[in-house]
Amino acid sequence: MTSEEIYNILQTKFGDKILGFESELPVESYIVADPMAIKDICLYLRNDENLKFDTLMCLSGVDDANGEKSKDEEDMDVITGGTLSVYYNLDSIELGHKINLKVSTPREDPKVESVESVWKCADWHEREVFDMFGTVFLNHPDLRRILMPEDWEAGYPLRKDYKNPEFYQGMKIPY
Amino acid sequence: MGLLDREFNESNIVIAKTEDLFNWARLSSIWQLSFGLACCAIEMMATSASHYDFDRFGVIPRPSPRQADAIIISGTVTLKMATRIKRLYEQMPDPKYIISMGSCSNCGGPYWEHGYHVLKGIDRVIPVDVYVPGCPPRPEALLEGLLKLQDKIRHETLRKKTA
Amino acid sequence: MALKTEEIVLNMGPQHPSTHGVLRLVVELEGELIVNVKPHIGYLHRCFEKHAEAMTYPQVIPYTDRLDYLASMSNNLGYAIAVEKLLKIEIPERVEYIRVLMAELQRIASHLVALGTYGVDIGAFTPFLYCFRDREKILTLFEMTCGARLLYNYIWVGGLSHDIHPDFQRMTKEFVEYFRPKIVELNELLSFNKIFIERTANIGILPVETAVNYGVTGPMLRASGLKWDLRKNDPYSIYDRFDFDIQVGKGEMGTVGDSWDRYFVRVQEMEESLKIIEQAIDQIPEGDVHAAVPRRVKPPKGTVYSRTENPKGELGYFIISDGSVNPARVKVRGPSFVNLSVLAELSKGHLVADLIAILGSTDIVLGEVDR
Numbered sequence A: 001m002t003s004e005e006i007y008n009i010l011q012t013k014f015g016d017k018i019l020g021f022e023s024e025l026p027v028e029s030y031i032v033a034d035p036m037a038i039k040d041i042c043l044y045l046r047n048d049e050n051l052k053f054d055t056l057m058c059l060s061g062v063d064d065a066n067g068e069k070s071k072d073e074e075d076m077d078v079i080t081g082g083t084l085s086v087y088y089n090l091d092s093i094e095l096g097h098k099i100n101l102k103v104s105t106p107r108e109d110p111k112v113e114s115v116e117s118v119w120k121c122a123d124w125h126e127r128e129v130f131d132m133f134g135t136v137f138l139n140h141p142d143l144r145r146i147l148m149p150e151d152w153e154a155g156y157p158l159r160k161d162y163k164n165p166e167f168y169q170g171m172k173i174p175y
Numbered sequence B: 001m002g003l004l005d006r007e008f009n010e011s012n013i014v015i016a017k018t019e020d021l022f023n024w025a026r027l028s029s030i031w032q033l034s035f036g037l038a039c040c041a042i043e044m045m046a047t048s049a050s051h052y053d054f055d056r057f058g059v060i061p062r063p064s065p066r067q068a069d070a071i072i073i074s075g076t077v078t079l080k081m082a083t084r085i086k087r088l089y090e091q092m093p094d095p096k097y098i099i100s101m102g103s104c105s106n107c108g109g110p111y112w113e114h115g116y117h118v119l120k121g122i123d124r125v126i127p128v129d130v131y132v133p134g135c136p137p138r139p140e141a142l143l144e145g146l147l148k149l150q151d152k153i154r155h156e157t158l159r160k161k162t163a
Numbered sequence C: 001m002a003l004k005t006e007e008i009v010l011n012m013g014p015q016h017p018s019t020h021g022v023l024r025l026v027v028e029l030e031g032e033l034i035v036n037v038k039p040h041i042g043y044l045h046r047c048f049e050k051h052a053e054a055m056t057y058p059q060v061i062p063y064t065d066r067l068d069y070l071a072s073m074s075n076n077l078g079y080a081i082a083v084e085k086l087l088k089i090e091i092p093e094r095v096e097y098i099r100v101l102m103a104e105l106q107r108i109a110s111h112l113v114a115l116g117t118y119g120v121d122i123g124a125f126t127p128f129l130y131c132f133r134d135r136e137k138i139l140t141l142f143e144m145t146c147g148a149r150l151l152y153n154y155i156w157v158g159g160l161s162h163d164i165h166p167d168f169q170r171m172t173k174e175f176v177e178y179f180r181p182k183i184v185e186l187n188e189l190l191s192f193n194k195i196f197i198e199r200t201a202n203i204g205i206l207p208v209e210t211a212v213n214y215g216v217t218g219p220m221l222r223a224s225g226l227k228w229d230l231r232k233n234d235p236y237s238i239y240d241r242f243d244f245d246i247q248v249g250k251g252e253m254g255t256v257g258d259s260w261d262r263y264f265v266r267v268q269e270m271e272e273s274l275k276i277i278e279q280a281i282d283q284i285p286e287g288d289v290h291a292a293v294p295r296r297v298k299p300p301k302g303t304v305y306s307r308t309e310n311p312k313g314e315l316g317y318f319i320i321s322d323g324s325v326n327p328a329r330v331k332v333r334g335p336s337f338v339n340l341s342v343l344a345e346l347s348k349g350h351l352v353a354d355l356i357a358i359l360g361s362t363d364i365v366l367g368e369v370d371r
Helices: A003-017 A038-047 A122-133 B002-010 B018-028 B039-048 B079-091 B103-107 B139-154 C048-054 C058-065 C072-087 C093-122 C126-146 C168-191 C194-200 C208-213 C219-223 C259-281 C335-340 C343-347 C352-362 C366-370
Strands: A018-022 A030-033 A055-063 A068-071 A077-080 A083-091 A098-106 A111-113 A136-138 B031-033 B060-062 B070-074 B097-101 B130-132 C008-012 C024-030 C033-040 C302-309 C314-321 C327-333
Touching: A003 A018, A003 A030, A003 A038, A003 A098, A038 A083, A038 A098, A038 A111, A055 A122, A055 C302, A055 C314, A055 C327, A083 C314, A098 A111, A122 A136, B018 B139, B039 B070, B039 B097, B039 B139, B039 C093, B039 C126, B070 B079, B097 B103, B097 B139, B130 B139, C024 C352, C033 C343, C033 C352, C048 C058, C048 C327, C058 C072, C058 C327, C072 C093, C072 C302, C072 C314, C093 C126, C093 C168, C093 C194, C093 C259, C093 C352, C126 C168, C168 C259, C194 C259, C194 C352, C208 C219, C219 C259, C259 C352, C327 C335, C335 C352, C335 C366, C343 C352
Parallel strands: A030 A098, A111 A136, B031 B060, B031 B070, B070 B097, B097 B130
Antiparallel strands: A018 A030, A055 A083, A068 A077, A083 A098, C008 C024, C024 C033, C302 C314, C314 C327
16 A cells, blocks of 8 residues: 555544645655654554554654754754654555654654554664653653663753763763 | 793793793783673674684683683773773772773774764773774784783783783 | 562673673562563664764765674665665666675674574583684675775765675685585584573564564564565565575474574575575676766755665664755664564563573674664
8 A cells, every 4th residue: 555545544534633744755755643643543553454554663753953043152053943753664564565654743842642552662762762852752651761871961962952061970071 | 931931841940030920920811801892892702713713812701800800892982881891890800901992992983073972982981001993903903902911911010010 | 487589680781791792681580580671771872873964975884884793784785775765876787786795695694693602692602613713704705805804884875885806706606615514514513402402492482473563573583483574575676686585483493483493593594695695696797886876975855764684684774864965864773672672571481591592592783772
């Protein structure tokens, strides 16, 4: 099944929870969904007889960096407003089709519903996105930092306006 | 120290300085902590395996820091790992030696600029005896590093510790 | 009076000889039985994704080498394919053949390390020496091609960094001749060894539904009995031209999806890789390997998720291009990262000593788990 057909199915089923379909991009198209409805959508995508998306290939957080850019007193970039996104790449091993989903959340208060209960694979992926971007996944059973140390206080490293601290536990970080 | 080896062939009484005897014993059986960090650890494994055979220099991996003489920092040291390496180092009995293997543990390597979670050189945490450059160093380079370390041990004195 | 018991928490790693790197496992035990395992990762987090954002597209390739450092060629290949999808360029035939050869040689080299170190984990040291002896032969082939032993930076966007050495074809054929009997030797030495089977059969059984739900891929998924190989199911490069089988676990020594199956699937895959190499080595067409290498890589705006079959499983690159020379976002879906997350599920109810056998059979590389 093509992404367009799946988009039509989802739109009749979920109505205004499906926000759009981006297909002009080269290579891959996206179905944009409501971050608070993503779990229901994913559950439907997994369980429906004609769709059967049984694996989550990849879940990536992205800093869209589309907010207002300014400089602080140390001449470092600061971004206010705009969005943080999460991309889901789904695959059906049984039926052999693929689909991509995208949700966007405001940068100041990023909240997305967790799909951990749909695919266990999402557990660590979501923890990684939380660690790197600060996106909060609601109803995630164990949302902690995964890669960075648990006492890391300097924010979320993969955000575009991230500033690295000078010291961590007495060790100098910059070269 | 070749002199001491020859002495054994000719007679069964050896007269040598305590220092030389100690140093000879130490440099001939450097037991390394079997501890791999990253890419360089694979080259370290290759060095201990059949083709390059680390064992002929008396280097045997020991899993416990309390039985180890040397530690080869083989790979990128991250901030999360640095505190643990320090503890491993502190657990080793004296005399202890450190070979820093590869660019990452020498100075941060390719991660020096944007590595927000990479320690730029293990010498910021523990003292290093021999630096082996390369990314990753070939097994021959690591062997050369070991020979350099042996050379260093050979000239140690009991009166003052150099490392 | 009832005997009072309590659970103990055991810390394994980050420095432990059998954790294959700097992995820390917090094991909850009831006596010798494992109640739960919590892997703690991130001890080798080298900020790959931040680096990728700061580099131009071709500059990222040396960093991909260092993800799964046992399979650098395959990482290069996956990244090059992803960027080529964004650029939409045609690759010369000669390049495609050389890439497949390199990827398959790399698969054998990676599996040799996996099998050798697995033997060490179980307590058999000799197979390690045998495996590394054979791996050196492959490294010699790589070294004569690109000058490096471990991290190659060989497969570039649109081409290769060098053409192959004139002797490469002859020496690869010699290697195939040499290596076939060595697989038999490894089987006699380790695979069908009674002690080895006792330690691994029926240990850490992974049912196929759990594997799919956890997103497990590669030899681990195939050992659970599912015929799923991206080289066949979602062909990339020119893999559709070669004749080879997908090896799956059959539960010969115990149950389908146990540790022995995971081990043996890798042994059989080396045989399949040899088949591909034999077919490809004589067909390399003449041509230039630099023909399609773009001077300035500047893909149009867009996103791509491209996946390839690495020795460890599905390696995915998710790249967002904003139309400039630097990628806006590169996310790596490392197979080891996902395969490790199923560890708790695998080891519940087993003994502590079996945890080593289970962890070794997952064949993780921490460089890719932490990136």
